[in-house]
Amino acid sequence: MSTQGFSTLAIHAGAAPDPVTGSRVTPIHQTASFVFNDADHAARLFALQEFGNIYTRLTNPTTGVLENRVAALEGGVAAVATASGHSAQHLVFHCLMEPGAEFAAARQLYGGSINQFAHSWKKYDWRVKWFDIDDPDSLKAAVNANTKLVFAESIANPGGLVTDLAAVAEVAHANGAPFVVDNTMASPFLCRPIEHGADIIVHSATKFLGGHGNSLGGVIVDGGRFDWGANAAKFPTLTEPLSFYNGLDIHDVFGAIDLGGGPVNISLAIALRAFALRDIGPALSPFNAFLILTGIETLPLRMARHVENAQAVAKWLESHPKVAWVSHADLPGHRHHDRARRYLPKGAGSVFTFGLKGGYEAAAKVAGGLKLFSLLANIGDTRSLVIHSASTTHRQLSDEQKIAAGALPEAVRLSIGIEDVADIIADLEQALAAV
Structure with a gap:
């Protein structure tokens, strides 16, 4: 080795x-x-x-x-x-x-x-x-x-x-x-x-x-x-x-x-x-x-930036008045925070979900209202990506299966890219303002 x-x-x-x-x-x-x-x-x-x-x-x-x-x-x-x-x-x-x-x-x-x-x-x-x-x-x-x-x-x-x-x-x-x-x-x-x-x-x-x-x-x-x-x-x-x-x-x-x-x-x-x-x-x-x-040649550089941006976005979303919850294990209040420190010491990744207080309709509207983010069924891109999992990637599942998998009705999935984090947050801010 x-x-x-x-x-x-x-x-x-x-x-x-x-x-x-x-x-x-x-x-x-x-x-x-x-x-x-x-x-x-x-x-x-x-x-x-x-x-x-x-x-x-x-x-x-x-x-x-x-x-x-x-x-x-x-x-x-x-x-x-x-x-x-x-x-x-x-x-x-x-x-x-x-x-x-x-x-x-x-x-x-x-x-x-x-x-x-x-x-x-x-x-x-x-x-x-x-x-x-x-x-x-x-x-x-x-x-x-x-x-x-x-x-x-x-x-x-x-x-x-x-x-x-x-x-x-x-x-x-x-x-x-x-x-x-x-x-x-x-x-x-x-x-x-x-x-x-x-x-x-x-x-x-x-x-x-x-x-x-x-x-x-x-x-x-x-x-x-x-x-x-x-x-x-x-x-x-x-x-x-x-x-x-x-x-x-x-x-x-x-x-x-x-x-x-x-x-x-x-x-x-x-x-x-x-x-x-x-x-x-x-x-x-x-x-x-x-x-x-x-x-792969740039994987270490990209992942470090992905994580840095995701941590900043998760922290910002956590304090937003229209956001009910944020599920990112790097947040100290997350139930898997200690587990993430053990298995993911460099960070818990850049893909996570957050829930809208307005429920299913609000989540779908935010996902469709983002402009810098691309609304599509993929993750791990240099670009920031978004999707409403309950109506797309997990649509074929029963309601019970969706909840077990984390695809709740009010949840929006983000894959945070490597753009300037201020631009990522600004896009989320304008989409949330329209709800």
């Missing part, structure tokens, strides 16, 4: 000058496939006996740099990039779940994930049990010896609540289940969940990693710590001979492989690429990988 600082890794991890042209910036390898040296070389690649490029659905040099960089920033052993954050989640579940299998998930999630878990996964007969991140008893009730994985967000979208990562990891591991954390809202600059017990990280790289709202992408990071062999019966894709790879046992071969720095466990990363990504096919385009890589 590298001892270099975060900002250095954000610029250099996984990259080197192009050996053919000398290009300092990672080139866009915009190609569908790659030429083999000979028939034996091709056979070794297809048999997973040698690493290399076959087809861009599986691997690509540009995408490979992105994967190595995000793995380094998260403190993982390997990563697999995909076409979107949702596809990243899909591949993780595809590798670990079987028909009829159970998993546990926090109620405080992005609305699209709640819908994915509660409805789309039913077609695979993958069965969810929900828990509340503030209710340890509900967590213990949702997780048992049959649980295949436990899923939560480091910072919940949209409510800005903070998950007690170590506590969830302890329950997951006591039941032989890996802990999967969506770290999109925090980014590895603010939180590194693997250090607190997480086994797998997923990102919508569309958000803060890319940071400019110009490309879709997802990344899965393999923490390399979960012992799949000790739980072999629960995870046959990783621990049983695969007929479509001539009887290859992925964990037996890749559970302790030396890539030059000592043995590492990259079993999950290999299964994600060689099985799930190969057959389901949500490959990240090399051009989008290039854009996300470029965004």
Whole structure:
């Protein structure tokens, strides 16, 4: 594992000058496939006996740099990039779940994930049990010896609540289940969940990693710590001979492989690429990988400014007479303030909600009345963004689910950008004045 600082890794991890042209910036390898040296070389690649490029659905040099960089920033052993954050989640579940299998998930999630878990996964007969991140008893009730994985967000979208990562990891591991954390809202600059017990990280790289709202992408990071062999019966894709790879046992071969720095466990990363990504096919385009890589180079600078601006805006909103409440964990009165100091010492992010005293209609009017802010369904842009979650991103949920997720009727979600904070506040002030 590298001892270099975060900002250095954000610029250099996984990259080197192009050996053919000398290009300092990672080139866009915009190609569908790659030429083999000979028939034996091709056979070794297809048999997973040698690493290399076959087809861009599986691997690509540009995408490979992105994967190595995000793995380094998260403190993982390997990563697999995909076409979107949702596809990243899909591949993780595809590798670990079987028909009829159970998993546990926090109620405080992005609305699209709640819908994915509660409805789309039913077609695979993958069965969810929900828990509340503030209710340890509900967590213990949702997780048992049959649980295949436990899923939560480091910072919940949209409510800005903070998950007690170590506590969830302890329950997951006591039941032989890996802990999967969506770290999109925090980014590895603010939180590194693997250090607190997480086994797998997923990102919508569309958000803060890319940071400019110009490309879709997802990344899965393999923490390399979960012992799949000790739980072999629960995870046959990783621990049983695969007929479509001539009887290859992925964990037996890749559970302790030396890539030059000592043995590492990259079993999950290999299964994600060689099985799930190969057959389901949500490959990240090399051009989008290039854009996300470029965004990551400024991730530390952007996140620091995002947090600084968000803290100032949250504090200003807290004192506004038309605002009923503000949910940002950096505010001293927030119920997760102490938890944020533990897991997010550099700040609790730039996405949070606030509630209008005028309720649903007032919230919708404020969201639509902002001018500097863009009203759209995204977060993590350099630009300030706004949405009324209850009528948009979480609209498909029941009222009970909306409230549990933090998408209350009176709530407005903000994603604070890196503009001058005085201009951000001025825009909020004019929109609130019109209510």
